[in-house]
Amino acid sequence: MSTPNSLTTTVVHDHAPTLATIDPPSAEVRRKGSYVRPIGCYLTQKDSNPWMTHRLSIHLPSRLLRRSPSRPFSAHCIEQGQTPMNPRRLVALKGTLNMRDIGGYPTVDGKHVVCGRIYRSANLAQLGPDDIAQLQEMGIHTVVDLRGSKEARDDPDRLPPGTDYANTPIIGNSKGDGIDEGTISRLIAAAGLPKSMLNTAKVTAEGPYYRMLYLASSYGTDAHTAKLAGYRPLFQKLLTLPPTSNLLFHCTGGRDRTGVATALLHKTLGVPDDMIESDFVASNEYLQPDRDNPDSTRFREFRSTNVFLQPSTNKEFQRVAADFGASPDEIRGAVELRPDLLRRMFRAIQDKYGSFDAFLASELGVGRTEREALKERFTS
Numbered sequence: 002m003s004t005p006n007s008l009t010t011t012v013v014h015d016h017a018p019t020l021a022t023i024d025p026p027s028a029e030v031r032r033k034g035s036y037v038r039p040i041g042c043y044l045t046q047k048d049s050n051p052w053m054t055h056r057l058s059i060h061l062p063s064r065l066l067r068r069s070p071s072r073p074f075s076a077h078c079i080e081q082g083q084t085p086m087n088p089r090r091l092v093a094l095k096g097t098l099n100m101r102d103i104g105g106y107p108t109v110d111g112k113h114v115v116c117g118r119i120y121r122s123a124n125l126a127q128l129g130p131d132d133i134a135q136l137q138e139m140g141i142h143t144v145v146d147l148r149g150s151k152e153a154r155d156d157p158d159r160l161p162p163g164t165d166y167a168n169t170p171i172i173g174n175s176k177g178d179g180i181d182e183g184t185i186s187r188l189i190a191a192a193g194l195p196k197s198m199l200n201t202a203k204v205t206a207e208g209p210y211y212r213m214l215y216l217a218s219s220y221g222t223d224a225h226t227a228k229l230a231g232y233r234p235l236f237q238k239l240l241t242l243p244p245t246s247n248l249l250f251h252c253t254g255g256r257d258r259t260g261v262a263t264a265l266l267h268k269t270l271g272v273p274d275d276m277i278e279s280d281f282v283a284s285n286e287y288l289q290p291d292r293d294n295p296d297s298t299r300f301r302e303f304r305s306t307n308v309f310l311q312p313s314t315n316k317e318f319q320r321v322a323a324d325f326g327a328s329p330d331e332i333r334g335a336v337e338l339r340p341d342l343l344r345r346m347f348r349a350i351q352d353k354y355g356s357f358d359a360f361l362a363s364e365l366g367v368g369r370t371e372r373e374a375l376k377e378r379f380t381s
Contacts, residue, residue: 091287092120094135096127098305099255099287103263106280108271112380118247119239119379121263123255123288123305126156137161142246145235147258149173156304165246169234171258178212188214192335195326207321208307209253213336216257221345226353230364232262240371242378254305256284256338264343269361269372270380278340285338309333
């Protein structure tokens with residue numbers, strides 16, 4: 002353990018960086034192999050300085066650390082890392098929503114998931130030059146796109162040159178989501194929604210509601226469990242991820258498919274179930290820009306969200322819902338993420354495979370050795 006005499010930090014407060022110096026700092030530097038992990042430091046405090054609970058970008062003297070210049074160190078205060086709804090967990094990009102560092106969570110064996118290595122997000126098709134430059138600066142050189150092939154083709158990611166990109170669909174095909182009209186009718190009826198919601202042209206003009214309803218209704222079913230094998234390429238990428246590269250995975254809204262990927266990974270690394278669930282449902286709010294402003298229509302600027310995911314107080318949502326003859330609560334409630342969705346999924350895994358370990362080995366190619374390798378890489 003090394004403690005330098007001073008530590009220069011960039012304090013991110015409401016997405017505005019502010020330089021500060023801690024002198025002397027209380028920082029624990031953890032070495033592993035020939036490089037220091039991005040979450041090499043946990044900053045602690047003895048007083049109640051509120052900024053110490055914010056995300057920090059750490060720049061330590063080169064004499065103490067060896068690191069790749071393309072991968073800046075970052076750290077979360079442990080307290081902040083345990084709070085998925087803290088807005089400072091977000092990575093602020095202009096062209097998308099719901100981008101988060103999945104690190105910072107404690108594990109059952111007394112460690113923490115490292116920060117600054119694995120990120121989750123929504124659609125990356127609207128990233129501008131500044132956003133793309135930010136991905137480059139964050140060392141995100143590997144991107145796994147969980148969208149269907151038609152989704153990815155119609156709305157391609159905008160990424161830094163040379164990014165290792167892989168499209169590994171969880172649902173969908175070259176023609177669309179693969180959800181037929183009969184399935185849509187059954188889902189709408191089961192959700193207690195009016196028949197006016199069967200007007201496919203009108204509904205899809207507002208957003209991919211049928212896809213969200215299909216996914217939200219499928220947790221714990223045989224069909225959903227069978228699709229979990231689709232996450233194998235992501236886990237294999239993580240097993241071979243170079244130490245100088247960070248990885249981002251995403252779908253369209255960064256909620257169902259990305260949320261399941263995050264839950265599977267967190268469980269693999271040993272994050273407690275209650276924290277996995279909290280992180281999962283946080284997408285409900287992260288896809289609501291200007292959620293406290295009932296007059297806002299800012300959500301329409303993003304292809305990563307839609308009117309059906311906005312708060313019931315949003316006037317535009319109220320107008321759209323009334324046009325369908327339903328309430329905002331009824332429409333959003335059928336697709337809202339809830340902890341019991343993940344509980345159904347993990348119960349189904351237990352029932353089919355006998356254990357989560359057996360599922361990992363059988364479907365994701367993560368046996369005991371590989372699981373330990375993931376923990377070695379991504380917890381500290």
